[in-house]
Amino acid sequence: MKVLHVITGLGAGGAEQQLRLLLRHVPGTHDVVTLTNPGQVAEGLRRDGVRVVHLGMAGNRDGRALPRLVRLIRAGRYDLVHTHLYRACLYGRIAARLAGVRAVVATEHSLGDTQIEGRPLTRSVRALYRTGERLGRTTIAVSPAVAERLAAWGVARDRVAIVPNGVDVDRFAHDPEARVAARDALGLPADAFVVGGVGRLVEGKRFDVLVEALRELPDDVRLLLVGTGPREEALRAAAGRAGVLGRLVLAGERPHLSPERTGALDLPALLSAMDLLASPSADEAFGLAVVEAQASGLPVLYATCPAIDDLPPGTEARAVRVPGDTASFVREIRRVREEPGGVRQPSRAALHYSIARSAALHHDVYVTAAGAPTSGVST
The missing domain is CATH 3.40.50.2000 (Glycogen Phosphorylase B;)
Structure with missing residues (x-):
């Protein structure tokens, strides 16, 4: 399976580090696009042999980024697009659908009770999130607590998979x-x-x-x-x-x-x-x-x-x-x-919370989204 990961940035944050660790353990071919900030995790991914592309997005309303991302997805002929972090989840889901990729998975790394990635959970933020969520196939919640928060927003439970983070x-x-x-x-x-x-x-x-x-x-x-x-x-x-x-x-x-x-x-x-x-x-x-x-x-x-x-x-x-x-x-x-x-x-x-278990669960989400049999690893 050929997978494109779209992430907001690649500084030394938890979600960014988790992505690098995950790609060391999940089977398949994986490329990464970072919308902004190709920091030290981008350098580490390249050392691991992962292709990393910096989209050069100038801000939240940089409309030029979307067509660039659509062209990149089409050219890569990806089987699945996996998005990470709020901005990348929004732009990545839209771009994947415009590029003709229906197998779209998003990980919700940082959804708290009152904020998401440091931004307050206002009514407009929630509405925009819900709009983007409908364009994907599955949202990965990193804990049951996150899954319950998504359900409280009205996200259907059968569209959410609980896959905890992993540790080496x-x-x-x-x-x-x-x-x-x-x-x-x-x-x-x-x-x-x-x-x-x-x-x-x-x-x-x-x-x-x-x-x-x-x-x-x-x-x-x-x-x-x-x-x-x-x-x-x-x-x-x-x-x-x-x-x-x-x-x-x-x-x-x-x-x-x-x-x-x-x-x-x-x-x-x-x-x-x-x-x-x-x-x-x-x-x-x-x-x-x-x-x-x-x-x-x-x-x-x-x-x-x-x-x-x-x-x-x-x-x-x-x-x-x-x-x-x-x-x-x-x-x-x-x-x-x-x-x-x-x-x-x-x-x-x-x-x-071993990374091997997390990687197996991620793989099952991928193959389910793409319509293939799963390995049957229990959450």
Whole structure:
């Protein structure tokens, strides 16, 4: 099967990294079109041997992008078009239909209760989304929570397939050598207790809660934030006002997959450097960083994480749900800090979300959309 993936951008975000990981495991021939921002994930895809085309879209209303995308789809003679992220889902679905491709699948990566990819869920946003959704065949929801949100909008349940994100468990396994190297590179003391946060530095992730908590925690506690975004300077300023700027490390964007694990400050290495992952976000579609932390054997504190809440009964996870206020995070971080350490092993929660399982489920969605038999892998 020849598949074209259309995505809004290819910076180091969760959906973008997930696409690269997925293409390493799903059978078939896969090309990628990015509407904007061919960043570090585009470079990684090319290293993997994937053809990446930058459409050069200038903005949301750049009408020239649509005919260019239609021509590209026709020339590629694709069996299926798979779209990712809000803008790409809208333009990609329209272009696929105009190009004569009926097998169109879209993944809903970032639909929260009140926003989608950081934009408020206004009536007009929902109406535009519904209009585009009708042009596709299937929408993939990354969690049952997202599927319920789509159903509440009036999307027919038989048009939604639940396919959780996947994690390369082996790659995220704790690495003691990477822990030492990462701490040395970032200036983190070997004996520090490092609380980590992973994600875009935007208001919705609520990393300011962790900065505030740092002021109430012992001096050996450090906060390591991995990601970039518009709140970066505000978080640095808040740490300065709280007198904890010297205990805050902003690591910037880091790839999930680097050419060589050894010596690379990629996300698996940075998770190895942490002692705890904290996720104070109150609105998540899945919670990929939490699952990646589970693969690294880290204890996790989270305010909202559908990936953990939707686990089958009895599936072990080193994750505790806490209220999203600063005092609760202070209390729970203190508790985890006092617990005895041990050998870090992936939890069964991480194994449940293996990339192999996610890839098999994606393949079944593809062949169903194209009218072929499925493999029968259970969700």
